[in-house]
Amino acid sequence: MISKRIAAALAGATTVSLLLVACGDNGGGSKSSSSSGDSVKSLTILDYYNNDPDKSLVQKGLDSCATQLGITIQRETVPGDTLIQKVLQQASSKTLPDVLMLDNPDVQQIAATGALAPLNDLGLTGDGVIKGMVDATSYQGKLYGLAPVTNTIALFYNKDMLAEAGVQPPKTWDELKAAAKKLTKPGRYGMAFNANATYEGSWQFLPAMWTNGGDETDLTSPQVAEALQLWTDLVKSGSASKSVINWTQGDVNDQFIAGKAAMMVNGPWQIPSLNKNPKIKWDVVTFPVNKPDQTPVAPLGGEAWTVPLNKDQAKQQKAADFVKCLNSDQNELDWAKARFTIPTKTALLDQYVKEVPSMKAFTEQVKTARSRTGKLGDKWPDAAKVIYQAIQLALTGKASPQDAFKQASGG
Amino acid sequence: MVALTRTTVAGRERVRGRRRRGEDLTKLLFVLPAAVAMVALFGYPVVKNLLMSLQDYTLKTFFTGAAPWVGLQNYSTVVHDKLFADAMLNTALFTVGSIAFQFVIGLGLALFFRNRFPLGGLLRSLLLLPWLLPLIVSSATWRSILEQDSGILNRTLMGLHIVDDPVPWLNSPSVALIAVIGVNIWIGIPFNVTLLYSGLSEIPDELYEAGQLDGATGWRAFVHITWPNLRSVAGVVLMLGVVYTIKVLDIILGLTGGGPANATQTLATQSYEKSFVDFKFGQGAALSNILIAISFVFAIFYLRSTRRAVDE
Structure with a gap:
């Protein structure tokens, strides 16, 4: 009786460890190594x-x-x-x-x-x-x-919504912010992107960061902070939903398809599902630049x-x-x-x-695209983590875009 | 003759000894399957996890098998991590918040269902529903319910003019933990109702009848009859609740992934993240051992309270 109770209590206490050792040595298929020559x-x-x-x-x-x-x-x-x-x-x-x-x-x-x-x-x-x-x-x-x-990511836009609002596809960040604001109305946001606390959130931030000359080897540079300011402005002004901090790229696409977002950052793998909804007339432009002399740089x-x-x-x-x-x-x-x-x-x-x-x-x-691991190699995940945590800090108002990267990387 | 007797006695003793040894062996054989299962399913993971937490166990280890011994370094790294204090506090808030409400609501519902009324049995079994749903399904559903702009909860609250602006359930660092605790309460109520209800039905009706004669009804009946008789069951429910809640991972991962801005990180989510996102398995194991140690304290309380119940 007692031992059964001990077992039950131990079972409760050890489930976490079971979970963590779950990736043991029970590999899947066996492969024949007999062939030679x-x-x-x-x-x-x-x-x-x-x-x-x-x-x-x-x-x-x-x-x-x-x-x-x-x-x-x-x-x-x-x-x-x-x-x-x-x-x-x-x-x-x-x-x-x-x-x-x-x-x-x-x-x-x-x-x-x-x-x-x-x-x-x-x-x-x-x-x-x-x-x-x-x-x-x-x-x-x-x-x-x-x-x-x-593949890479760029800016999708809803042709009908832009035409209706008399907005041209944005080429600069100022145009992007103005267009997003103009396209926002009750039940619809001008812009959608993914800023969640995973590597996906970092990946979506890279076009802004790299295009502006920011670099993962120095995340506390003003160029990186300016890119984060763009994300923050879009959310603070109400042109993008506050939920971007929880959205995946799939969620972003769903918002776009549902007509709840007029523009979105996303990749070409969404095209098959977009094409399934013939009512949505869409097109794609390269990610806008901060200053006219910049060229868009996106991640591969x-x-x-x-x-x-x-x-x-x-x-x-x-x-x-x-x-x-x-x-x-x-x-x-x-x-x-x-x-x-x-x-x-x-x-x-x-x-x-x-x-x-x-x-x-x-x-x-x-x-013109770059790879994420091109500069930092196998240290990239550490930088990517700092990036998504800084985005979360800035978008939730816990830090200013200028301080967010310092705060996310410190300690 | 004498010699013969002696050998017979000796032989008989030998037979008895052999039989006793056979009995011992049989006992051993009966215990063996359970012992093997315990060692394989509980012993091995615990020991492996302890060893892992003392090693620099990374991606490379899986390919080369080499995991350098680092002593307690993993423990000091995770304890000095900037998120550790927050994760501890969140774990405590999450556990205490969840258990308190689960228990009170569960007890209330159990008392309610003790009154026999039409369809009571059906309602009580419907109450089990949250428990039957896979946690991933529940958390995905709640995520859409709690969505800030189009979620049904905010739409309803605004439609009823209870709030003017949508509540940022999962989007604000100051609200997200409350939302996550709320969902966990919803999931935990069936467990509490079921155990407490069965505890209530163990209390003989005669006690209440006798109490009624002495004027103990309503609240007084609860304080003097129900609660003293329910105490051991309640103890078990609370202890198990703590052990189950402290390690909750899937609900948090499904709802917020530990965010926004790490507002819902607990020891369990941190342990998961260290192991399966950062691939620092040694640190992940160290965190989970800390978690196990905390659970173990409660497990000992639980064992002591049940042993006392048995002794009584």
């Missing part, structure tokens, strides 16, 4: 495109490369926010896949652990690829991943394909060949067109815009 027949693949249409569109590209290399593939998809945990599980049980997809800002962090094979040694290069993306997928001078397609998104280290040399080489195939001109264009993303090879951009004119603003923005 040229007889590599199949590759295992892990990615996070677990929802259609992306899931099946990616599958098409994977299948066509498998056919070209004469192999079969076993693909596993997991939800985006569980990918890293899955990778950690597999790493500790030595069951990492042959080909692994990673979100580009994570590549350096994983490469730093020594889990990935340097692709230069396996006959791959980043020649012709946008510099920002090569920065993101390289670690200590070596290339660890290649991203066939990329998109996923890179990597090759985890493998004792089976033949298999590792085959996996690298597979990644090479995924980054062929043909596949880059196929995926870009089907999935509203942008090819990463500079030479393909003009042809792409000609074929998909609706992606013009995003493609323009990609040409």
Whole structure:
């Protein structure tokens, strides 16, 4: 009787620890390591495109490369926010896949652990690829991943609402603030963006911060504070909802679709859901600049394909060949067109815009875009955390935009 | 003859000894499954968590297996973190606030349902609903209810002219914790009602009848009959409530993610963030051990109170 009670009490007390040790060593699938020499027949693949249409569109590209290399593939998809945990599980049980997809800002962090094979040694290069993306997928001078397609964020606007209010798509921050104010009326905000306390909130802040010359290596600079002032002004003036501090990018898109926001910061992956609502007439422009002589600088998104280290040399080489195939001109264009993303090879951009004119603003923005991990490498998450905490402090009025970054990074 | 007897006795003793050893073995075998389960499901995680909190356990550890020993450094890092004091205070407010209201409302409803009336049973089982919903669903639903501009709560309050401006339930650092506690109270009421109701139905009706003769009705009956008889059940409910509430994570993550501006960070959300956002598993483990230690104090209270109840 007593022991049962002890068990019950202990159960209550230890649930937290169970939770934290939950990522133990019960890795998923086992992989055969019997094949050797040229007889590599199949590759295992892990990615996070677990929802259609992306899931099946990616599958098409994977299948066509498998056919070209004469192999079969076993693909596993997991939800985006569980990918890293899955990778950690597999790493500790030595069951990492042959080909692994990673979100580009994570590549350096994983490469730093020594889990990935340097692709230069396996006959791959980043020649012709946008510099920002090569920065993101390289670690200590070596290339660890290649991203066939990329994305970024820009300013979506509702054409009907702007026309009705007689407002031109804003080109400068002053125009943005004026337009947002004019477009705001009961039940509708002029502007929507995501400023939540996650890396997503930092990502949405980067166009303003980078365009204004701010830099993650010095977050206490006046340029960064001015960018935060823009976010604060938009919320304080009532042109953007106070709820932006809780919204995800999906929430922002929902607001836009529901007609509750006339403009929003978002990425091209929202286009399929926007197109499902033909009543919404939208267009995209590059993110506005603070001073006329600035050029918009936005962050690069998109996923890179990597090759985890493998004792089976033949298999590792085959996996690298597979990644090479995924980054062929043909596949880059196929995926870009089907999935509203942008090819990463500079030479393909003009042809792409000609074929998909609706992606013009995003493609323009990609040409000057930077990667999040380009300067700080695997220290980026620390900076990103300071950024989103500073945004939260400023938007809730707990600190002025000038003090917010100092307060968020101090101690 | 003598020799023979001796061997027989010795043999009999040996048999008895063997039988006793067999009995012991059988007892052991009966205990073994439970012991293995305890060690595997409770012992291992606790020990592993303790070890982890003394190591520099990071992303790299998963790939290389190397986790350098750092002694108590993780503990001193998390305790000196600028958010630690806030997280402690929030955890205390969250736990005390949740438990107090859950218990009082739960007790009120339990007393109410003790009166038999038509559809009472149906209503009582409907009350279990919040408990049956997955927490992620509840928190997503509450998030939309509490939305500042279009949430149904603010719309209703403004429609009834109770407030003039929308309340920033989840958007203001000074209100968010109250909103989160409110949702947690809603979730915890069924647990309290169910246990307290069963405690109430254990109290024999004769006591009330006898009390009535002595003039103990209403409030006096509650103070002199209901409460003394309910005390041990109430103790259990409160202790379990504390242990369950102190570690609440999913509701807070679903509603605010610890924000706005860290206003709803508790030890549990901080522990989660250290481990699964920052990938500093050693620090996350240190925080969760602090949490376990606090829960353990309450668990000991709980054990002592139930043991006293058994002894009585």
